[in-house]
Amino acid sequence: MELIQHLELGLSVALAAENILYCFLGVLMGTLIGVLPGIGPVATIALLLPITYGVPPESALVLLAGIYYGAQYGGSTTAILLSLPGESSAAVTVLDGYQMAQQGRAGAALATAALGSFFAGTVATFVIALASPPLTKLAMSFGAAEYFSLMVLGLLGAVSLASGSVLRAITMAVLGILLGLVGQDVYTGVTRMTMDIPELMDGVSFSALAMGIFGLGEVVRNLRSPEDRTVTKSSIGRLMLSWQEIKQIAMPVVRGTGIGSVLGVLPGGGSLLSSFVSYTTERKMAKDPSRFGKGAIEGVAGPESANNAGAQTSFIPMLTLGIPSNPVMAMMIGALIIQGITPGPNVINERPELFWGVIASMWLGNLMLVVLNLPLIGVWVRLLTVPYRFLFPAIVGFCCIGVFSVTNSGFGLYVLLVAFIFGFIVWELDCEPAPLLLGFLLGPMLEENFRRAMLLAHGEIGTFVVRPISAGILLVAVVMILIVALPNVRKSRNEVFVE
């Protein structure tokens, strides 16, 4: 069977000694940043992009993917023990996980999170393996017009699920597209919008932009708010689950996995949305909903499985279509581009070892997380007490040397500087920078497909709505924006994000 062959190829890559090492490093660092205060996965991956420069592409993605789901995992640990969601997707876990910890059942909550995540990770790996080849085939049949529409959909989808004003999110994405166009035009070789700065010929450095806005931007915002992290010394309790508890979590885990696997694929979906939907589902299905919020183990099992499944299936659009569904995926695409690989449906055919290797490593990484984390909980808890003022100078140093090693010029540092100031300003103006990053990466591809489609259609701009598949995709995008713009949806959406 084809699937088995593919997975076999994947495992052979994932089990190569150096990839096991990168996978291990990834999940370890991921857990670390999930646990440590004030450092998110987007910033970390931005920081580590330069390091991936020197390693083979599959190892680079294995490392970055490990960071992503490791961070999810570390985030739930702090959510349960401290009521501090390390990652936004763990926000739901706080509701019942922290209550369980207060009742001395932290061990059970942690074990539930670990096992649920592992189950979800295993299933999601197969979902990716099954869904990707047909999706790639479909994408291969797309022309330039369809591709353009698909990217518009991806961009608008990701934007509509961001928090805050939809208008400003779309505007940020457009600004990102423009920034992405700076530099040499691929068709004519003309230098565009560089303000006559020769260093901008190759475009604005993605690493510098991402590190300035996310890495350094986060530092300043963290320094503004005083530190308050008190670790309450409470016993974790036993990690083993009773038979009764296993029966309680079985169905929520399965449902959460299903919800996460589906929602993760949607543009802008991924782990955050999945965990919210799973929690609501579990509360609705429970015989006694009033237990929720007071330490219901189902309230940990469902969302934790869902966010892990969602985190993993959000790789599908990235790997098969080259379209990032969230900022972390945008970073992955950035890493591929740095490696000289054009993300898109060709990756699976031209670099099967990369594609299947990354997928197999996800499963391996999830296994490592379970083995690594349950016995080491004590160490992670101690790490929580590291003060932020010892961490951030290292982040600044890493940004500097990272940008320098990628751009190999002092100029990169000035781009970093501008991105940092710009990031601070827009963040203060409540404009989330994540859509900007997505636009930045998609901008050149959007333009290329737009120009090609127009050329093929002899300048008929109607081509995007005349071709049925393209029109259908655009229709979905419009409907999505309209739904988000509806007043009552907007209200409940804000409530979800505020919660």
Next chain:
Amino acid sequence: MQEVRVNKTVGAGLVFIAFAIAFAFGALQLDLGTLSQLGPGYFPFAMAMLLLILGVASLVEGLRKPDVSTVMIPWRPIIMIVLALLFFGSTIRGLGLMPTLFLTIFAAAMADKRNTLLSATCLSAVMSVFSWLVFKVGLGAVVPTFGPWLVSY
């Protein structure tokens, strides 16, 4: 720390409009081409116009409901980080990896007034050795450990 009162929606609108004008200006210096043969300036110009429209929309929205909120500007961290970056960018080639990194991290550590001179020195020492191991030993960065300003070759 300084408190500034701003209407965020208006502020965002103004930022967007400024960028839109700058990009439109840049795009107009390029050939726009024709619809069947788009030039290098067409797509950037179209996007700049879209940005302008969205920026104006944001501005109008903000002016219609004046909603002023307070923004805290943490000057100390911002200035220290800017200095750290400028220092790194201008001295890395001359001083080399170790000294530049040490001083950069030291400057950055000073962004938080709870860091003392001693803790900043320790942090810088540990971090510059660590980064040297990662980037120079591990990844083989081309930049010298100690630059031509310090040692002659």
